[in-house]
Amino acid sequence: MSTDKENSFRQKIVLFLGAADSEGVTAQLRAAGTLYKKKILDSRPENWESTISIFKEYDVSCVVVKLTRHTFSNLCSEKYVEVRKELLGLISSKPNLFMAHESLLTGEQDQSYVEYISKKYNYDVDEDSDHIASFYSSMFAPPPAEVRQEVVDVLLSFGIDIVPYEKNVEFVVVASAFVEMHEKNLIFRIYVPSERMWANEAEKLLQLFREYLQKVSGLNVRHDQHRTNQGVVYEFFGGDSLEVGSLPKAFDEFSSFMDMCASNPEHAKDLLASANLNKVEVFNLVEKYSKEARRLHVDIKQERERKLLAIRHGLEVDLAEHVRTEHDWNIINRVIENSIPTVSGVLSALAIDRRPLPEAYKNLTINISPQIIEKVHGVVAQQVFGNQYLGPDAVQLLEVIDQYAGANKTTLASAVHELSDSSASSEDRITAKQRLKGFLFSVGGKIGDVAAGVLQSYIESQVGL
Numbered sequence: 001m002s003t004d005k006e007n008s009f010r011q012k013i014v015l016f017l018g019a020a021d022s023e024g025v026t027a028q029l030r031a032a033g034t035l036y037k038k039k040i041l042d043s044r045p046e047n048w049e050s051t052i053s054i055f056k057e058y059d060v061s062c063v064v065v066k067l068t069r070h071t072f073s074n075l076c077s078e079k080y081v082e083v084r085k086e087l088l089g090l091i092s093s094k095p096n097l098f099m100a101h102e103s104l105l106t107g108e109q110d111q112s113y114v115e116y117i118s119k120k121y122n123y124d125v126d127e128d129s130d131h132i133a134s135f136y137s138s139m140f141a142p143p144p145a146e147v148r149q150e151v152v153d154v155l156l157s158f159g160i161d162i163v164p165y166e167k168n169v170e171f172v173v174v175a176s177a178f179v180e181m182h183e184k185n186l187i188f189r190i191y192v193p194s195e196r197m198w199a200n201e202a203e204k205l206l207q208l209f210r211e212y213l214q215k216v217s218g219l220n221v222r223h224d225q226h227r228t229n230q231g232v233v234y235e236f237f238g239g240d241s242l243e244v245g246s247l248p249k250a251f252d253e254f255s256s257f258m259d260m261c262a263s264n265p266e267h268a269k270d271l272l273a274s275a276n277l278n279k280v281e282v283f284n285l286v287e288k289y290s291k292e293a294r295r296l297h298v299d300i301k302q303e304r305e306r307k308l309l310a311i312r313h314g315l316e317v318d319l320a321e322h323v324r325t326e327h328d329w330n331i332i333n334r335v336i337e338n339s340i341p342t343v344s345g346v347l348s349a350l351a352i353d354r355r356p357l358p359e360a361y362k363n364l365t366i367n368i369s370p371q372i373i374e375k376v377h378g379v380v381a382q383q384v385f386g387n388q389y390l391g392p393d394a395v396q397l398l399e400v401i402d403q404y405a406g407a408n409k410t411t412l413a414s415a416v417h418e419l420s421d422s423s424a425s426s427e428d429r430i431t432a433k434q435r436l437k438g439f440l441f442s443v444g445g446k447i448g449d450v451a452a453g454v455l456q457s458y459i460e461s462q463v464g465l
Contacts, residue, residue: 009338010059014179017041017051018066024172025064025179032039034183041071055090062182066150067162072143084154092158095179099171102164105152105441107142146401152442159407163438169230173430181235187221187247188236190350191414191421194227197307197341201300201349206234208292212254215285218274219250229423230388239437250459254416258346262293298345304343307383311336312369314379319372322355328368332376339380341379348411388420391460397436400455419462433459 015030016035019040029036037058041052054060074080083320102108142148155162181189197442210223213236221240225232228400236247253271260268268286312333340350353391381390388399392417401412415432418424445448446453 010057011035012061013058014035015039015054015060015063017063018071019344020064020175022172023176025175028176028180029183032183037076041065041074042068045083046082048080048087052083052087052090060094060414062095063097064179065091065096065098066171066412067098067104068144069141071103072104072147072151073156076147078095088155088158088160092160095182096160097175097378098155098160099165100162101214102144102166105148105162105164107148119410128432129213131268149445156442161408161438161442163434164441165434170430170434171175173427174417174434177431178428179297185238186235187238189233189416190410191231191233191412193231193386193417195389196388197384197386198300198303198349199232199386201296201303201346203234204296204344207351208255208258208289209251212257213250215368216257216272216277218248218276228421230421231417231424233418233428255347258289258293261290262346265290275359293346296349297343300346300348301343304340308336308340315376316435318379322369322372329411331368332372335373335376336380339377340384381394388417390416394420397455397458400447404446405439412436419459427447429462433462
């Protein structure tokens with residue numbers, strides 16, 4: 001692993017692998033004077049070795065990969081096993097984007113491309129089907145199922161998801177947004193619905209995190225945000241010396257520090273022992289963050305209580321004609337109580353975006369009309385998520401993300417909310433859409449083809465995309 005000092009003497013580049021360097025993606029790099037290089041993956045192992053040498057010669061800022069049928073085959077070939085391990089290890093240490101046409105992941109022939117070939121070469125789809133099939137199979141035919149699965153598994157072992165695309169414009173939009181953000185050294189991004197529970201507390205917590213990074217970790221971090229009609233996107237950008245992979249550790253340290261400030265300020269001072277701070281600075285920081293942590297904890301707790309009361313009062317009016325026994329009201333109140341995220345410290349303000357509403361009645365015996373329970377959950381969802389309504393498919397998608405997304409929970413949960421926000425930019429929504437589709441392809445074997453198909457259909461159904 002290279003040091004920051006070594007990186008400072010090497011030229012910074014963006015690396016494109018495969019045919020990822022389309023005009024729409026590279027134009028902005030040329031305009032900014034940013035160097036980029038391209039290497040082919042549909043090549044011999046020796047060429048993969050030369051690609052590895054680029055990581056030693058240059059400071060690679062990010063990697064964009066466009067996979068083909070031949071790349072899939074190479075990744076599964078015995079001849080590439082050793083070089084594959086080294087190359088994927090290097091790529092996974094950098095911000096990376098792997099994209100592949102959907103047909104390479106689904107195994108279904110891309111009919112639109114067949115039609116394109118027939119028009120371009122003046123083929124008749126019926127009479128010249130053999131010519132088209134030959135052309136297609138040599139260039140774009142999906143690989144066998146076992147090859148597709150092996151590639152997905154190999155990449156997942158390095159923490160890499162494949163982002164699918166169906167149209168070239170989707171590839172250009174996603175790849176361009178990725179390159180632009182990482183040219184600015186984006187290290188963290190989260191979407192928060194503006195009227196959801198704890199939205200104000202989340203904003204305050206993110207501001208404190210930025211200050212912590214600057215004052216305690218000594219990192220050069222810029223914090224931007226932009227609003228839509230339904231939410232706020234928070235973005236953190238770091239200096240050239242700050243790597244994306246360092247942020248989760250810093251956030252864990254910040255989490256421990258905030259919890260300790262609220263519960264035991266004296267021990268919080270010990271957590272700053274390794275920071276380059278004098279005693280006065282440590283005292284002032286702990287004093288400030290202790291006050292902020294206690295205030296946040298109170299605000300979060302009271303906001304939950306206000307939501308709980310508002311839900312109960314609203315339902316008492318709406319369901320007065322339908323629910324008449326004390327026993328049924330007790331059941332409904334237990335469902336409401338269990339449906340609202342619990343307070344587990346100040347970080348609850350952010351955790352709500354990574355965790356869907358729980359199965360409130362999982363361990364309850366309910367003899368109440370399903371329509372009434374559905375009404376209860378609708379009111380709860382409105383109070384928790386605000387003006388951004390999330391239907392059952394979106395909630396199920398959040399559940400799958402919470403269970404299988406690992407370190408990408410925050411990013412993918414934000415994508416669900418951003419996809420549902422019709423006022424967000426089309427580029428951001430397309431990027432969210434494709435990333436969510438890629439995630440579902442990667443976990444399809446775990447959740448089942450039927451469930452994956454339903455959620456894929458939901459993602460595709462979003463208006464205007």
